[in-house]
Amino acid sequence: MGPTQPTQSSPTTGNSRFNLTESNIWPDSTAYPSRAHLEQLYSELQSLSSTILSLLATSLNKPSDFFTSYLTDSLSTLRLLHYPPSPPTDTTTQTYTKAATPPPEPSDAIKVSCTPHTDSGILTLLHQDSTGGLEVQDSSGKWVAAPYVPESIVVNIGDLMAMVSGGRFVATMHRVRAPTLPASPKANRKGVVGEEDEDDSAPKFGRFSVPFFFEPGERCLVQS
Template identity: 35%
Template sequence: MSTRVDSYLSAQETNFNEIPVIDLSTLIDGTDIESVAKKIGEVCENIGFLYIVNHGVNEQLMEKVKNYTEIFFDLPLEEKQKLNIERSGETLRGYIPMFGENVDPNHTQDFKECFDYGQHEDKVSPFFGPNLMPESIEGFKQVMEEYHSEMLALANKLIGAISLSLGLPFDYFYKLQKKPISIQRLLHYPPQTGEISREKIGIGEHTDYGFLTILSQDEVGGLQVKNRDGNWISAPPMPGSFIVNIGDLVQTYTNNKYISTYHRVINTSGKERYSYPFFMDMDFDAVVEPVPTCVSDLEQSSYSPYKCGEHKFRRFVDSYAHLQIEKSA
């Protein structure tokens, strides 16, 4: 079947020069944190998306995550539905079926399915609690928990670098991340054919709700990023890399110095697409407001203070079908 994509969804095909590549080796080993932090700051100010290489995450572990992800999404729908996010209550983890989340609900239905998990806790509270794990896939739980731990460690290094780039101590944000909201997501985007319009694509255009996103993607491609000129460009897969982007919280903390960037996914490859974004936020009750180095007598704060968890939950209500049903009940 032929594929015809609406002109609104077109994007400029780019090479890796359009989205910068930053080598993290001296950040990871601690030999030259400042120069890496400066580069990250420049990208956050001018683009908001970057590739990172030499990030220290075990490649064999990443390969296991990819294999388990494909196995999970290949389960019968009735098996996946046993782990539906609706069963997790306030924890908001588990399986999200097709159209269960729509991040641009006024324009787009998201043609994707997801699985979300985080750090296990027995007590249930908003964004925290036990994970819903597939018992039928041996080893899945152990591998995914190990991967979450590695991503959390990498996120902490990157957040420290962002702090330095703002003229703040490396550990400035750590006091607001003693028990941070963190979600590891597994994503499956089926291929689309025929007439493709904005009304239904892999994931609609959106900014990320939190502080930082670290994305691993397979070789299929389909990610598009809106640059500072308002043009959509492709973010092609780069072997051995992660794509990093900042979210709404960073835009607030920096008083619009660093801008959260719009992005979307359209899978016209004819293949199944998988990706693995890790979302790092602050503590639920952490106050989000511009940091001292981003306000002055000449540049006042553009934001009133708000709490991280309340902001994130509002965005979830806007995006999740089952939360909208609960709200209207």
């Protein structure tokens, strides 16, 4: 979903044909009753982004309101993502080497649901479940797991923030490993084979995450 009240026209032409956003289209409330919750989450994450941006501006020796113009008519998006699990023998999932350079060597290949990339915007705020799979690349090129931490949010730096900061902040290169179903039924903590523990069902359904991509508004003047 995008802004709940998108801008109606281009600031330079006044022509609605140049709109970069449009109103969100929702399913019927009887089929999907969570609209109000998502709109509230969008608003709260927008506010959290504002706070983080103020702190980042201060760390760059800039006024705390340096990013205020980025918040005006923001084009941020909130998404609900699902990465389905793949069978252990599934060969349809794209594979890459640890260096993210195809073609892979058989002994070093991994399955990925989302190939290595950086986000284009300012910040990405991510809620994720306990399934795991998100990995970030450090300065040496090594992939490091970004584990699930209860009641926390993963913050990724985007390409635009890297540019605005003059390279002081580095865009987060990241990928998502494909969730994989176990090769054979396993025993739970009670020793029962094929019966899962209550807190061990995530791999069965895959990975779920809720990213908020903070993007500046179309009126924003980007400067470093």
